Amino acid sequence: MNKIDLKSLSLGEIECFVLDMGEKKFRAKQIFKSLHQQLATDIDEIKGISAKFKQSLSERFRVEALKVVERYDSKLDGTRKYLFRLSDGNVVESVFMKYRHGNSVCLSTQVGCRMGCVFCASTKSGLERNLTPGEILEQFYAIKRDTGENIGSLVLMGSGEPLDNYENVTAFMELLHDVEGQNLSYRSMTLSTCGIAPKIRELADSGKPINLAISLHNPFQDERAIIMPIARSYSLEEIVDSCKYYIEATGRRVTFEYTLIEGENDGLEYAAKLAGLLRGINCHINLIPLNPISEYSKSKSKSDAVISFKNALERKGLVATIRRELGSDINAACGQLRNNYIDGEV
Ligand code: SF4
Known part of the structure; x- marks a missing residue:
């Protein structure tokens, strides 16, 4: 049994x-x-x-308890990357990050991912399985036990598409929010999705005021569909509409993640199109320099292109920030540690 x-x-x-x-x-x-x-x-x-x-x-x-297979410690800023073994032998990655405002963790929600984003190492072997609420929670707890530090916030931005594992992810958030447990506020939790529009609406209706982040990466529908196959199921218009619904229901500002890829999506015409798409929406744009993986031969944008892109958005009245790179001395892309493990390199 x-x-x-x-x-x-x-x-x-x-x-x-x-x-x-x-x-x-x-x-x-x-x-x-x-x-x-x-x-x-x-x-x-x-x-x-x-x-x-x-x-x-x-x-x-x-009782689910994760084992640390590997831990990589940044000597620069206290970031720690973990490769954890689950009780069935699968492995997942999580990250501990230190910010001025407190400690945060990045957690995985699936073993692998079936979304197929071309720039992402987590999807290269497809989806193995969903993580249970206890397995997502245990990443948080295992990091707490290992570091001995308080953790004030989390992002669901590791391997997996959280909204493709909706029931377990929402059960996980409820457990972590429970007053008899960690009592972490929903406002300290961020869920990042590639844009499964109907699930964004379902999340809005669930009454949890969590932070929503959308992996957008390209404001042109046809081009986005090339790098993110999910765009063939849900158009940019549908995603933006579901975000407006989310903002209306929760009162929360939505974040749009935009990975800058040299010569692909970092020109000023992309900034103008993006500004048009998000006009009037209570949002924040997070610009992320591409984290290179061996299967995707593109480079991250030059820093002057990143600054010009940010300035162009700000001139249109949007709020944009450039994500600070943490743990750059242990800078394995998300999914890369697990791939190395599967290939026998860890
Ligand atoms: S970026 Fe996210 S949704 Fe896309 S393949 Fe990677 S883990 Fe899945």
């Missing part, structure tokens, strides 16, 4: 199981707090319950 991961269950779900096992309801809260506040990695580490109850729990349940 496949055992159920306790870390993926809500407090209400644990209460149902606990009552079903003939125990008092308050035991569920003890289990939940041990998992989500004390960050227990095993049923034996759960505080306040008897050895006999632990034994009965172990017959039906398990």
Whole structure:
């Protein structure tokens, strides 16, 4: 029998199981707090319950705990990149980042990805499987245990398309937000998507005021479809409309991520088109110098092209920033560590 991961269950779900096992309801809260506040990695580490109850729990349940396969530490800014092993042997990547305003983590939501963006290493072997809520959560907890530091925010920007794993990702956010757990505010969570328009609307309707980031990368529909196959399913117009709906429903500003690729999308005509597309929308544009991968032979834009692009957007009244490169001495692109591992190079 496949055992159920306790870390993926809500407090209400644990209460149902606990009552079903003939125990008092308050035991569920003890289990939940041990998992989500004390960050227990095993049923034996759960505080306040008897050895006999632990034994009965172990017959039906398990506790997901990630193992660190590799850790790369930046000597420049404290960034740490992790390659974690899941209990089925798959591996995923996560990143710990130190900012002036506090610590943040970048988490994966799937093993691999099926979206096929040409500039992304995570999609080269397709989608292996979705991560469970407990596995996404455990990346956060494993980093907390390893660094011993507080983590004030997170971005779902590692391997995988979060909205392609909608149920597990929203369950993960609810667990992390729970007052009996880490009690992290939704406003400290950012979900980055390549633009699955109907799911953006569903997220807006879910009532969670999380930050939404859209990987846009090209303001021309035909050109975007070449680098991001998802554009064949949802046009730029549909994506922008779903973002307006999101802003209306949540009151949150949306971020548009724009990776600058030399000679591909960094000309001023692209800046003008982008400004036209986003005119009047409560948004912020994050300009990202391309992180090169071996399968995509393009280069990142020169710094003067990046500045000109930013200035052109600002002249049109848009707010744009250039993403600061963290951990540039350990600068493996997202997905690259896992690919190296699969190829036997880690
Ligand atoms: S950029 Fe994101 S959505 Fe696109 S292939 Fe990579 S992980 Fe998937």
